[in-house]
Amino acid sequence: MKLNQYVAILFSLLLFIPNSQAEINLKQCKIYKMNYIIFDESDSQIVENIIDHQLYNQPDIRENTVIKIFTNDNSEDRNYWLASFQLKDQNYLYLFYQVDENKFTNINQQQFETLLPKIVGCNANQEIPIYSENFYTD
Structure with a gap:
């Protein structure tokens, strides 16, 4: 009987242990049908904030x-x-930034690989970053 109580207690405790990975829920992106990409001053400021933060x-x-x-x-x-x-x-270091909450979240490679298709899923070319530095260095 005590074994069943210990199993029940252990199971209950496992339910309350917080998950170490950040929980990130994303809304579905809107499809962009233009042949060009707009990158304006506000985008440039966001990029600089991301780089400076990291x-x-x-x-x-x-x-x-x-x-x-x-x-x-x-x-x-x-x-x-x-x-x-x-x-x-x-x-490698990975970072997720949510503009509306001005929230930076350090993530791992697995989270990066999970989030990337969700964020760029509506892009014409999903492999090309909107911004890069030192990408083509030898």
Whole structure:
């Protein structure tokens, strides 16, 4: 009888252990049917905020980091931004940014790979970031 009680207690405790991965729910993107992509000053400010947040405004690190930032091609539907940073030592950092909440979330590679198709799913070319730096370096 005590074994059943211990199993029940253990099961109850497992239900209350918080999940270590960030829970991120995204709204479906709006399809963009234009042949061009708008990248304006507000987008540029968002990109700089993302880079500064992750690299802490360190130009020497930024210069040697491959940065790729993704969002929806539709300029009216750019609430979610996703960034990958490949550092000089070949380590990767990933960041999710939600504009309407001004919220940055550090994520792991698995979360990045899960979120990327959801964010760029409506883009004409889903593999090309909306912004990149040092992407074509030798």
